[in-house]
Amino acid sequence: MLVSVTGGTGYVGSHSVAAVLRAGHRVRLLVRDESAVERALAPLGVDPGAVDVVRGDVLDRFGVERLAQGADALLHAASVYSFDSRAHREIARTTVAGTERVLDAARRAGVGRVVHVSSFGALLPSPGRELGPDSPVGRPRETYLAAKAAAESVARAHQAAGAPVTITYPPALLGPHDPKLGDQVTRLRNTLRGLMPIWPTGGLPVGDVRDTAALHAGLLGGVGPAGNRHFGPGEHLTTRRFVAVLREVTGRALPTAHLPARAMLPLGLVTGLVQRVWPWHIPAEYGALYTCACAARVAEGASGSPGRPVPETFADTVRWLHREGLLSARAAGTAAAG
Template sequence: MLVSVTGGTGFVGAHTVAALRGAGHQVRLLVRDHATADRALAPLGVTSGEVGVVVGDVLDADSVRRLVKGADVVLHAASVYSFDSRWHRAMRATNVVGTELVLAAALGAGARVVYVSSFGALLPATDEVGPDSPVGRPREAYLASKAAAETVARRHQDTGAPVVITYPPALLGPHDPKPGDQNNRLRNTLRGLVPVWPSGGLPVGDVRDTAALHAALADAAEPDGNRFFGPGHHLTTREYVRTLREVTGRALPTVHLPARAMLPFGLLTSLAQRFWPWHIPAEYGAIYTCACAARVGERAPTFGVAARPATETFTDTVRWLHRAGLLSARAAGAAAAVPTS
């Protein structure tokens, strides 16, 4: 089976490509630069020679048509994911317009679609989120762009089109081609740059489990349902830091403040970030997500893919950050001595 993938050189996409190849599928990628395929996939045991490559962009209709031609499944994972305010314009274009182009082209070519959304597209929620939750109206640029793209995908579902939506939690894990917000937040915490955390919590999962979900859905011509959640665990911010202490053996002194009281500070840092050239590790979007504190319902479907223990995910992430030269042995603590899996 041929699975065409957008975003295949990103964190979720690269792990998904490895899972698809492990399941025996042919894979075709849409990439801006051919060289990025090897850099993203080689650490996962996949070479660019094992996959087809279309050079182009999700905002270019011609390259999207070449990507989806003859595909059985199109997995759309391309997204600008960042709470950094400098990326707001790019995420609105890629996340919404790109989704419109890719899904329309894929369905027009007769392919099934797996669209990678985010649990954040369902925020804010007062209690739990699940497959029947309405599209959210989040007051944060990245989450709002994912909610708008979610509306596009659901519009196709409403017509009976073969579109499946997945909702990954906040993802950690090894081999992040361009360490994104979640792995960087963990890294910055261990570097002592995030001594203050908002109250609340968030669902946290392992990128390898979400990749396994995507590979399983690519195999399923008629899954029982059309909205599935990436496996994970809801962690309060205190539990998040406590897990880091457990796997590193470090004290990690931390102050926890009410999330909603921290929102104005987050807004100020987002404004400052537009003019400050270095990343400020105190994003409004991260504080906003914790303030919403929505849990994924215990019965939310994960298509039979179980979440591995959070301690395993945290250990593997810290160990990889150290082995990749992104974290000192002192910062990684006990996790630095764990053998690589």
């Protein structure tokens, strides 16, 4: 079976590609930079020569059409995942238009199975206390989340029209081998580097990128769970629990103060404005604060299998950061010896 993939050199995409190949399928990637294929896949034990490559991006109509042509299944994982205000223009430019182009091309090409990677954040703020497959599309007041919500509406419109589109909602993902060092892994790293002594209250679902990748491989191969909307395996963590698990796996004290998330939102707005002109990353992003303030839980049973234990995922992430020279032995604490 041939599986075409967008976003295959990103965090979720690269792990999903590895899982699809392990399941015995062929993979075709849409990439802007072919050199990124080896950087993303080689650390996962994937021979870059084992995948076919189409040059282009999700806004390139001809590239997207070549990607979809002849594919048995397609994974749309391309997205600009960032709460950094400097990325707002790119997020707004690519996320919704890219989803429209990719899903339209897959439908015209007669692709038999399409998986669109959404986010639990696309359903925020939730009118109820829990998120489930029937939760309405959210109307979040944050650029990244709003773009994911708009892309979610595009995918649901294809579902309503009878297209074979399945939507997945990964939690906030951690785990080893993040080729682009995205926001969530960076947030964990910044905490261990002492750059985040103040955290908002609230919480968010957290999971392992390898578990979400396994979900995608199953859905693409037709052996996944029934239904056309699925939450990735994970566990809801309060921010206090998040820091507590980091203390557990590193043996470090990590002194932290917790302030009400909603009270911190004005600070997030200010830092977002400053970040547009400040060259170094400020780890106090409005989007992260907003997500914690919403603090919606995934309904019990909605994410299927429970996935890896959270401490295991955290420890693997810390060890990987240390091995890659992105975290000192002191910052990694006892996890560095694992």
